[in-house]
Amino acid sequence: MQFRILGPVEIHDERRGLRIVPTGSKQRILLGALVVKAGHLLSYHRLIDELWGEHPPANPANALQAHIARLRKLLEDAGSTGQERIDTHALGYQLHAGPDATDAARFHRLSAQGRAVVTTDPARAVRLLRQALALWRGPALQGSLGGDICQAEAAQLEENRLVALETLYDASLRAGLHHEITGELEELTSDNPVRERFYDLLMVALYRCGRQAEALGVYERARMRLVNELGVEPGPALRRRVQSILSQARELGAPAGQPSPAAVIGSVPAARAARGGPAPQGGAVVLDLGDELARLRRRLDRLSQEQELLSRQFDRLSARTAAAR
Template sequence: MEFAAPADGPYDFRILGPVEVHDRRTGSWIAPPGPKQRILLAALVVRAGEVLTADRLVDELWGDVPPMAAANALQAHVARLRRLLQAPGEGGQDRIATHPMGYLLRPGRTATDAQQFHRLSAEGRDALAADPARAAAVLRRALDLWRGPALEDCGRGAICAREADRLEELRLTTLETLYEAGLRVPGVRPGELAAELERLTADHPTHERFYDLLMTALHRAGRRTEALGVYERARRRLLSELGVEPGPALRGRMETILRNAPAGPPNPGAPGGPRDPGPADEALPAFSPDAAALLDLGTEIARLRRHVETLSRAHQELARRIDAQLGSSR
């Protein structure tokens, strides 16, 4: 996907995946030939307009094991990168400027897919309440910009790692908003969204919001038992990997389904409360004896769970005392 670029330079930069440079004069994509030059370019693009000191760049490229002549090696990599980005007829105006303290990429000469992603993601989130169909379309355009993990193959230096984590967090937020928008669009089949959300919970097994959205989609599709099973699956995974119980939003979603209340889209600002129920809600069956039985079952499960937790704590305390007694007898 193409993205907007400033008129004062012929290059665009892509960092939502492997780092690449797009030459708009020829239409070709250029990849820096070596890993160090990719990391250097990525750091300069991420911090465009900011002077990065030589020490900071050396740390980004080599970490705790820099070469003996690190400053000279850095200068050589900068020179190669300059040649790669030098446009004919520019009169020696380097995109990478030398500063007494280090180097910087001139801010007016950077257009990145990350900037476009930020813009589209914000536009889609803003459109969610008034026009969920448009929001979904814009958010899918934003996500289509991704070609792999952000700043792929750019090491784990502080600059690139922090930016990659920040972009990944925004990608997940954008995905959440996309599926919330999908649940609001009239005529969209929640069962189809559920299949996509199943894959997301598999890819991100400790991300609670995807479980919340999946439970909502299944509930709207009339698959209440499956939705409750998703909660239990999420609970087991969170306990085994993070040692925590599901948060209030996910618990609230489970309680809503047990009561068979209308399945509004998950609300990140409130603990699992429904918000603006869509047309699919009217198709859900009314509260029934089966739902009452499920509610009673859920209450009994919660009681037994508390009992098990009490026994577990007692067992741990007993084990601690036994260990202490054995230690004092040695």
């Protein structure tokens, strides 16, 4: 038997291929809370608060007991043995489950194994992290976010998922898989517009694909989103990344055995033909890219100057406003 919380809460009997989903919202919240705290005693008061919050029923203890009885019946229907059951104690209830009986536990185990070999065996890290992320079927504890127990766990699991994604694409870059991940990273920057690490990884992937101008465009897009969403400029890591791309820093190069960005550019003379012009000769594409990089550098310098002027103007107006009060 496995309890699944990386998506809608459900019970899964792997031997029979049986999937059981509690029908009522209170049942789902109760199962979610017990699974999150499996192996730990949950008091009656905490479970009542998780299910009903500030509006409990007239007899909350009896209502909770009825929901527990229904959950026990579901566990029996799923082939529960002595290991997976809900115990009653003087102070509350406790769910017993094996160490790997939840998809969240398997996710954490596979993620940890992947992180452990990112630097030594990045290809294996990619496989392990993709296995871990494949366990997700939707937002964690979907449909079970009643009280603090499930809400806090869902938020933590989502953060763990994002960290696992960051580690996956870091490992992918180390394994020389930059061509394979640019599309996925584009989606992630769109879905997580204030997560700077995804922009950083996408910039490196594009650079290694010989798409330096697009990599610099990602920085500008990130800056606009961060300013619009949070009112802040990109952090030092992202600023250092754009500078390293502008200077074509050696550490940005592809892993050993992979073509460098310049080699990729030079090997695709049809790039300009696809835009309707004649195929370049020799190093013409590299020179064209140099012009684009110079244009973007000038634009970044201009934006930096405009930001400084706006900051000074803001400080002056703020001082005047404070003096007038």
